Amino acid sequence: MIVALAGGVGGAKLADGLASLFGSGLTVIVNTADDFEHLGLPISPDLDTVMYTLGGIANAETGWGVAGETWGFLEQVVRLGGPSWFRLGDRDLATHVLRANALRAGKGLTEITDQLCRHLDIAARILPMSDDPVRTIVHSVEGDLPFQEYFVRRKCEVPVTGFTFEGIAKSRPTAAVKGALEATDLEAIIFCPSNPFVSIDPIISVPGMRQLIVDARVPVIAVTPIIGGAAVKGPAAKMMRELGFESSPASVAARYRSLVAGFVVDIADAQLAPAIEAMGMAMHATEALMKGKSDRRRLAEVCVAFARSLGARGP
Amino acid sequence: MIVALAGGVGGAKLADGLASLFGSGLTVIVNTADDFEHLGLPISPDLDTVMYTLGGIANAETGWGVAGETWGFLEQVVRLGGPSWFRLGDRDLATHVLRANALRAGKGLTEITDQLCRHLDIAARILPMSDDPVRTIVHSVEGDLPFQEYFVRRKCEVPVTGFTFEGIAKSRPTAAVKGALEATDLEAIIFCPSNPFVSIDPIISVPGMRQLIVDARVPVIAVTPIIGGAAVKGPAAKMMRELGFESSPASVAARYRSLVAGFVVDIADAQLAPAIEAMGMAMHATEALMKGKSDRRRLAEVCVAFARSLGARGP
Secondary structure, rough: EEEEEOOHHHHHHHHHHHHHHHHHHHHEOOOOOOEEEEEEEEEEEHHHHHHHHOOEEEEEEEEEEEOOOOOOOHHHHHHOOOOOOOOOOOOHHHHHHHHHHHOOOOHHHHHHHHHHHHHHOOEEEEOOOOOOOOOEEEOOOOOEEEEHHHHHHOOOOOOEEEEEEEHHHHOOOHHHHHHHOOOOOOEEEOOOOHHHHHHHHHHHHHOOHHHHHHHOOEEEEOOEEEEEEEOOOOHHHHHHHHHHOOHHHHHHHHHOOOOOOOOEEHHHHHHHHHHHHHHOOOEEEOOOOOOHHHHHHHHHHHHHHHHHHHHHHHH | OOEEOOOOHHHOOOHHHHHHHHHHEEEEEEEEOOOOEEEOEEEEEHHHHHHHHHHOOOOOOOOOOOOOOOHHHHHHHHHHHOOOOOOOOHHHHHHHHHHHHHHOOOOOOOHHHHHHHHHOOOOOOEEOOOOOOOOOEEEEEEEEEEEHHHHHOOOOOOEEEEEEEEHHOOOOOHHHHHHHHOOOOOOOOEEEOHHHHHHHHHHHHHHOOHHHHHHHOOEEEOOOEOOOOOOOOOOHHHHHHHHHOOOOHHHHHHHHOOOOOEEEEEEEHHHHHHHHHHHHOOOEEEEOOOOHHHHHHHHHHHHHHHHHHHOOOOO
């Protein structure tokens, strides 16, 4: 059993590699703090990216949504005077409408995600970090913005000063999340290469989550989302600079040091070993950029081997 | 000013003809008793058929939905284990999602329909018969069925024994409906060629509606939805036989006699004049089948001329 923590695209790719190795032996705990409501529909961007990626229907061109997408709905929404800034594709919309309907019928996000995954023939378990609503508020030089306003509408242009996860204090890890982290056959926990501020931080900020990770007493490793000073995708590096951090894998490692025993960087950043080891973490350098499907599986293999090597060395 | 009462396809066609003559001088009061909720979305089939037809985007091939429709949403819903019996197209869905969102925001169906119509450049006023929910229950030899279950899922195959309009007693005509029927410049009221049982009956069953029609003191005419013993479209003729009526325009005329002063039949049914005149109604025979766009306008012209001739003869 492997547990992975993931946000959107990068995290989904490594999770996909892990799923190809472990199948139903993988549980992915996914950030839901960038969930929001659009046109009255509940949207879970990270959950959907992970689900579509593991289901083999992710749109590789856009990095979000469903492959072979069409846009009749959005075109007609615009014609009828509705908003166009958040691009809901016709196929993607099926997820949101079915989820909205199931939520209104009183089902939880965990149960709904399970059902969707079953229909997409996904063997791995994909779990929202919580069934309770958590919403990232981006504090910026122009004031507070809901996450998707910042991320999609404003294209991450506004400099950020910090983040609040609304609702986090009242949120709880689900029984399924607890079960995965308390499983006796759990072998390792892997923080996928996701944004440390707005993807991984919300997950480990759910009250009780850090303790569950610590109490698992298995090797915990993290994979850098920053390669050679730049984020592979998304605003991670830009956020780091705006928040006063050096845009470096070492800054990510520093954030994770209290939880993580091993840190995976790209070979381009191999020179960081002394700095990262000085934080009390082991470091492993490998090709961390996942271009194709085979890269996902290879990086997953490297990560698991690295974690196992840490386990062999004891906590 | 003309007021038309309409249900779905046939009614929408005549309303379109009237709209081409009167533009903003036309108000169409539309049946909402076959409205229902599907996947948590409020669907108003007749309202949408009238709106799409007058907006020039109706799907002429199917008789429902939007022209140039695509089906990505429905395909994905099925893949995700959802129902396929009610075919929601991608473009059509824009109406339902925007409407659902506006209803949740506390807007009424009349206001929402107005906004949608404005974006579709519809000059005529399209009004739901009521903002209060009314739902047709079909009593059948197999028990009670919600209307869309009967109409779409069961394809009208189950013999009917009667209808109940749930919620009708508590429903009220809207201020807009009242305003249209009380307008001092109202010239005529036209019952479009719609199903007398499940399209026109619900409209005139809204408490107060009959009195508003009577009090308008203008010529009221009806156009037959039955030509030569058969319904042009839909289950009207089948319903008549199952309910023990003769499948004839005369049976429709008989239902409307207390409200209607003039009845329009197809030339194929011209021989009914003595029977219909014996009910105290004037009758006019014309080409009542609307195949093309020009037929709609021509029939509309004939109807208005007929109504005016009745007006000239006094009430």
